[in-house]
Amino acid sequence: MSAANPGATSPQTVHVPLGDRSYDISIGNGNLAEVGRWVTSLRKVTHVVLISDGNVAKYYQQPVEDAIAAEGIRVTSLGVPAGEQSKSVPTAQSLWEAALADRVDRKSTVVALGGGVVGDLAGFVAATMTRGLDFFQIPTSLLAQVDSSVGGKVGINLPSAKNIVGAFWQPKGVLIDTAVLKTLPRREYLSGLAEVIKYGVILDADFFAYLEANVQPMLNRDPAVLQKIIARSCELKAQVVAEDETETTGLRAILNYGHTFCHALETVSGYGEYLHGEAVSVGMLCASRLGEKLGVFDAESTQRQAKLLSALELPVATPKLSETAILSAMQRDKKVEHGKLRFIVPHAIGKVVLTPDVPSEMALAAWREGIEDESA
């Protein structure tokens, strides 16, 4: 246990306040073993449709299935291939049909066991099967734990657009076990940390300082520190989502800090070249340099982010890519309104502002200046 966090390994709960759609996130170390009792403590459950992917299933499907079945609950286990290509219409259809073939009904409950892909896909199946089933999430990647576990965004991709078909469908509960992160590939784990850092930059300077002070425990996946940073990330995201549940007021847009550059980078480099968190890392630094150019952010704060991201082995340099392609990708971003580029720009560590009407040349300059050696 980290000295900075006495007692942090006892499980803790983060409440997500959404009126009659409120729910709790239970965070602990080893609490996956309690999943059966946890589910029955929250809802009367008689039939669970457990959806997982191959990578996660090999470690955790059987124990989760057993723990749920031990409560006298019938379990239908459905698997999908790991990877983004499972967030598709054909995969959703195969899940709808498989659930139906095993007698799903309106009182069935969907449990998602996996990373962001499984959570989004299973959540969409839950939102639409018999016009809406109860839904529980057990996110098993750090990114899913700090991102997908709050917000209720579920959905699938079409060949030409990601996350374009979906719903807002809040879970009835989320269970996070930091112990499952032990089996997460290192690169994927580190990628999740980029989103954790994002919460510090957009909302909480103290949390950012805590992260700076705990680089080594984070690299070691120290359970107490993990629990602390996951809980704080969920709390911060819950605050934002509670004020803008369905993304109507615009407040929720601050969660997209770094993401306009990130999405452009992902698109132009080809999906798969960068993990999402890696592209967020690069994108946050672009947004920070943009803040400097707009005269609202200081270079020292940009450097603090770069130092922390680097220490966590995340990429900080902008790759050399076609600026025309980057600009074109940014102009297709969801935050674009009437063709004007809008960015989430930091004003200080802990404070960001949605900034409309950013000149595209300024945005490109912020991108360009991140390239490590322009003369190379």
Next chain:
Amino acid sequence: MSAANPGATSPQTVHVPLGDRSYDISIGNGNLAEVGRWVTSLRKVTHVVLISDGNVAKYYQQPVEDAIAAEGIRVTSLGVPAGEQSKSVPTAQSLWEAALADRVDRKSTVVALGGGVVGDLAGFVAATMTRGLDFFQIPTSLLAQVDSSVGGKVGINLPSAKNIVGAFWQPKGVLIDTAVLKTLPRREYLSGLAEVIKYGVILDADFFAYLEANVQPMLNRDPAVLQKIIARSCELKAQVVAEDETETTGLRAILNYGHTFCHALETVSGYGEYLHGEAVSVGMLCASRLGEKLGVFDAESTQRQAKLLSALELPVATPKLSETAILSAMQRDKKVEHGKLRFIVPHAIGKVVLTPDVPSEMALAAWREGIEDESA
């Protein structure tokens, strides 16, 4: 104008009270011409995805498109083949992709122009495209006007089950023009009247008496009488839905009066043999005879229904079908809980009760006694 309804041809509004999902149904004769102004009076609309089917499109797509475009709104018109087979995953996918190809975004609005199939399908596309688009309905069949325009049930079929994938997605407004019923095939029009009669039996004896007194104007599609019976049907359905929006308390089940027998009849006779309202007609009389057997309903009230249904050229006799198949279909009904048959049983014209634990032999006897000539 019917003497019984002075002034009924001036448009009227039925309010559907669902908290922040409340909306109005505008009912008139010839009000389709006002569709552009109607939409813009309810929401700021800049882009409409207009979804229709071949049968309806040939009469009404162009005028609706023109009226909407006249308000400066960009219109994307998408068509699907008429018929239940369009309520499918592949059709939904083609609509998602076509809308996306014509630059749908979060501020786009879906307008369904057609009968129940188009309303359910377009509503499902609206509920899921970019996690939920504003949705307006222009039901063009009598059945859709009195049924699909209230309740928010949208969805598609899987090969093995109807309406199994969907959502509750309330429209922002519904426009009903009684004049469009002129182009509805007679058999389909009469089928819609069965659901109108259903509202009288389950909730409103005075309305039932009004229907008995207005058989000829109904057969003539008298606009004033049509407006009256559509408005009253919507009001009655709205009362029920307001108290049980997502079908959780069980109250909404009374809308299924006659429908357990009806669904069994549709399944066993093969979809298409009976129009839905025709099967409802047969089913209501089975449920009424079941009420007699249970000692809660009198034979005279069964006969009043049979007389009214017959006068409107709806079938009243049970067809000869395998009783084993009928029973098996009833046991798969959504109202079945733990294998027990549950029926909506009338206690009087204007009052029905959800009745659990009905012996299957009694249900079959109520079915069998509707066969016209058992010796034949």
